[in-house]
Amino acid sequence: MASQGRQSKWALLIGINRYNNYIVPDLSGCLEDVDLMAAYLERLVGISNITKLTSPSTLRTQASSSARLPTYNNVVAALEELATKTQKDDFVYIHFSGHGTQLPTKFPQLNSNSQDECLVLVREDLSGNKGPVDHLRDVEFAYLLKQIANKGAIITIVMDCCHSGGACRDMSLGQNNEPSITRGVESLPEDALVARSPIRKLSDLEPFRTNHTAGSFRGASVVPHWLTSFQGVEFLAACRANQKAQEIESGDRAYRGLLTACLLSVLQDHSTHPKPLTCGMIFNLVSSRVASHPKLTSQQDVVFGGERRRVFFGTGRNAPNKTIITRITHLANKKFQIELSAGKAHGVIKTDVYAIYHPDRTFTSLMDYNSPSAVCQISQVEDFVSTALAENSVADVGVNWKAVRQSEILRKQVLARRPAKLLLPDARDVEVHLSMEALEKLVHECALIRLDDSKPFFRISSQGFDRFKISFTANVGCFESEATVEVQSQAALLSHLRHLSIYYNLLDLATASGCNGRLSVEKHGYLPHGVEIPDPCPYDPSDPPYIDGLESLAINSDPQDIQEGETICIQVRNKSLKTMFIEIIDLDPSWEAMRVYPIEGNAPIDLLPGAATIFFLEMSRSLSVPDTVQPSQIDSIIVLATTNGRENFPMKILPTLSSTPKWHGSPLTEIENTRGATGRDSAQWYAQRVDVRVLRSLD
The missing domain is CATH 3.40.50.1460 (Rossmann fold)
Structure with missing residues (x-):
């Protein structure tokens, strides 16, 4: 004993x-x-x-x-x-x-x-x-x-x-x-x-x-x-x-x-x-x-x-590794060699791209990651250190400067915690108040939610013992809309907060990516109901393809109005100097998120520099979600381009929101990423968004 x-x-x-x-x-x-x-x-x-x-x-x-x-x-x-x-x-x-x-x-x-x-x-x-x-x-x-x-x-x-x-x-x-x-x-x-x-x-x-x-x-x-x-x-x-x-x-x-x-x-x-x-x-x-x-x-x-920070042969935890520059060497041709304090043990792989920031730079929101002082690409990886190459833009940086993997910024965006504020009821209502105290403890322990009294995204109010209402303002299309979701238990509340956080983080991908002209996404017309939907159509932009049944949009608007059963055609063009791999995500008004392309079982869709592809999405009316006031009937289509050569998302990212918690796991294929050497990660990513309002069919 x-x-x-x-x-x-x-x-x-x-x-x-x-x-x-x-x-x-x-x-x-x-x-x-x-x-x-x-x-x-x-x-x-x-x-x-x-x-x-x-x-x-x-x-x-x-x-x-x-x-x-x-x-x-x-x-x-x-x-x-x-x-x-x-x-x-x-x-x-x-x-x-x-x-x-x-x-x-x-x-x-x-x-x-x-x-x-x-x-x-x-x-x-x-x-x-x-x-x-x-x-x-x-x-x-x-x-x-x-x-x-x-x-x-x-x-x-x-x-x-x-x-x-x-x-x-x-x-x-x-x-x-x-x-x-x-x-x-x-x-x-x-x-x-x-x-x-x-x-x-x-x-x-x-x-x-x-x-x-x-x-x-x-x-x-x-x-x-x-x-x-x-x-x-x-x-x-x-x-x-x-x-x-x-x-x-x-x-x-x-x-x-x-x-x-x-x-x-x-x-x-x-x-x-x-x-x-x-x-x-x-x-x-x-x-x-x-x-x-x-x-x-x-x-x-x-x-x-399990828990990646846990000591393998013990019960303690190590603090997260913070990657910094440990040495800079000036090479010929205005190139620099940078040594970083992270290697295979920390999931670094060759071709990873790191953004470099001043040691005093703080990151309280995604926008803080914009405008790094320099960017470098990993060229050699050892178990606990790695070496990267950079152009002359690194001349002003030094030892101990922070280095952040660009793919981590994508992950942080999707999994970012949105602040929630508890609207406590009258203290005289002891039964409800005790429930809210228990809830506050649970919310604090939830990995994806943080409480914040300033500018909360979610407002949580009690509707009686173990009954809650989530209220928030959603930015959909070109306007803001109020939404509410009522839940019947603390477990459902936490599940819905996590679900909704990820949904609206996905919606904001296009705002946060900063395409800088490298990705062009345009509406290319529509196919009437009943027209056979073709496979994605790659082409040279100087020689647009003929698409049987293609109709021009009568009014090009934002959001784009389209009849139920019609197929919207979206042209995606790669204006960068690297091959991009395309994923298209459909964010449904029922708070469901699905990867539309690539189709399950198909190879990743690559888009060569300067090339374009037309994608076809058949639109349908959204389901109504009980006990909610949905913000709109607008589908948001996110076009995501990465340089990693694989899908970042599973086919079913989030299910339709319902009164029963349905959280079953990862919205990313490598959530809480601790990749091995065979796992290729996203070096760069860009996103744009197209909003579509689906109208009832006139038939």
Whole structure:
């Protein structure tokens, strides 16, 4: 038992080479993962409370006792023992090397995905003929972890397996009947599994429902996950759902998990770093090494969930890294080389663009990022520092000047907190007043909302206990309009404030981007109802294309009036000297935000310097939202151009606002970005806006 008032550290290491099953192939490197990880934890992290559950490899002769096999009962018992022994501020490290899989859910009331992610475990008796395997489902694992987190302990989990196992389709044995070198199995038939009941009844597991958030990710990703559905758990997983977790040969026919090998190499290389490495740093560095590993045979994007500032092997947090200039070198041809205090560990990649500001510059609004003193582009990246090149405009800047990644400015704009003011009721109404006090605490804790008595965007008033009205003035088209939204709970209020903040931040993208003539967006006519809508039409501006059925707009107005069912045509022209990638976002009056282009599954739309493309958007009337006064019936179409070569937004950015909170995650494909080396980021971005008022059809 840990002594009162003193932090203890614990580790549970699970490695499974041998499954002895007729479908699940044996592995080779999982015991090696456990042995090397245990040695590191004991020697450099100071963890002596280490429990190992291993299944012996077919290449090893020694046998584990049944008490130390990674069976369902032993894994559950080990986790329950941690829940009993840990205390507040203790640290727990859990490492799993083995197979992962997906199985049809046993909890359809909890899991909208219809599949449970599972760790594949071994049966109680591995001797004799091949037999069934056991498993631990995601909601069961989450339940067990929550018992540890409830004690106030912090948990870091590394899963060197396919964390959503349907990804691994190559289940055949290798040459000469050797074990598989990928970790994951397809959904297993019932007769391949040990039959058993769930760990707890449905009502006990209900708080651990597995809400999966869809998104289009490139490279290493930060994602919402069932492991991070509650506080106190940070996790690193080997790959995305449609990829394979690979084993690599490390000499003398010994294998290791690629994720574990790269993790240990990062930890050993930076064991003397002056500050403890955070989860975000580890994620970025490991992602980079996995992506560039010479033995990598297919794309394997490391996945992270949790709090990126949390220390990887502890409970503390590091302050956010502030990137500054550490050295400036004058080169030939009026060029300068700039060294920055950020590298791969902080998500920097080659070709990132940084804006440079005076050390005294403060950033209280997006407009404060305008007019940087200089701009530089990253040319070389090391683990903790990077080098950039700049033109002669950098001559007036110096060491310790601030550097801000331009793509971060886009992210800050979309996720900017809008000030809210609570209009407190009469103090004599005690019931309502107590509700508002509780609300004030919640609003302060909400990551995207801040309270501000001066010039609030949202005004919140009480309509009775746990009933609130949000009032605000929306700038839509060329005029301002008052809007109200009534909600029935504090949870709905916070969800709506976050939803509306992001919606109006998206609406303001065009105002904040400062195109400087690099992006031209014009209305190009319309297609009548019933005319077939063509694909986007790229062309040389000196030779405009013929579009069948195209009609001229009778009145070119702002907002543009158009009949329901008609298709507005928008011409987008790239006037910059770089290839731009185009996204078009439709902001509906029901507070829904959708990415219209590129269409799901299609390649990013590139626009060469000087080229143009015509896009076609069929317009429909907006839905009315109950319990609201909507500001207008105007659709705002945002044309976003970036130089990153991928989409910045998923197809469904925000759902229609409703009385039920529907916040399920990321409005950006890399929210709270801690990218790995394969994740390409936005170097520059420009936006323009077209407002359209959809009129009822005359038919």
